[in-house]
Amino acid sequence: MASPPLRADPVEITDAWIRATPPGVETAAAYVTISSSRADRLGDASSDSARDVQIHEVTNDDGIMRMRRVESVNLDANATVRLEPGGMHLMMFGIDKAFVPGDEVVITLVFDNAGEIEHVFTVRDARWNRG
């Protein structure tokens, strides 16, 4: 496994959070905002806290809610990509325990150019947000 680059990383990761999970549920959605000073591509993700992590997108086509795996997310230079509720998320399958607000969960994001970046995601209670 490659270590994170030592020099200043061109990829900036902010607003990394996971929706707190109801009891008994085995999946979770993680959200994150990614900026990159150069073109890059998010191609994979993993976490010790989940059996599998995939990039998913939710769409609403003709009244049908579809959740689909997307293979990668392209990052244009100096652009920002947001994985946010109702759009894209990191779909965590087989989480090791319920995620309760305040928990911190490490997810490794794998970029073509920036390599592997470990980031701490904070679990938030999103039950009462009125947007």
Added chain:
Amino acid sequence: MSASPATIRIGLFALASVLALAAGAWFSGRLSVRPAAPEIGGYILDQPREIAPFEMLDGDSEPFRNADFEKAWSFLFFGYTYCPDACPLTMVVFTNMKASLAGQPGDFPVRYYLVSVDPARDLPERIGEYVEYFDSEFRGLTGPYVELDKLTAAAGVAYIPPDSAAGDDYLVDHSSSITLLDPDGKIHAIFTPPHDADAIARDFLLLHDRY
């Protein structure tokens, strides 16, 4: 029940229902003999539609039948607990609708249901725990496909069950509409996305006053 992966479980009856809905919407706009229906973010059925006799299970594994919808207004969302993004967002819409409607006068209580389109994984206890996490008064319903399909057919809801060869991590596409049942236990209106809790609450009060 097995189904090919491409099978969309919207039966001919449901399809006919959707067409009838569209025709009804067109017709009521042209030949209205009753007080004009209010404009809502969705469809109002000209004639509320009965659900074929069904038996589901609630979150306490107790039988839940047609009559259990009576004497209350019921909002139904068809989803599943493995869905970590869109379904929690709709549960939050329910939470906000309930807050908007709190204290409103009414002869009947308003209830909120998540009906599972993933009965193989959503056992009663799981769906019960799931809905109660969002609100202790929300209710979950689950049951065999043959029973579920009576509700989805009446509500014009489509869902795509997993391929029988799917592993544990399958996804279920499903309609994102919110269905309103009246205190006769009949399908009364269907709200289409995007869902705005305050708008649905306002529309509901119009329907409630007209009932």
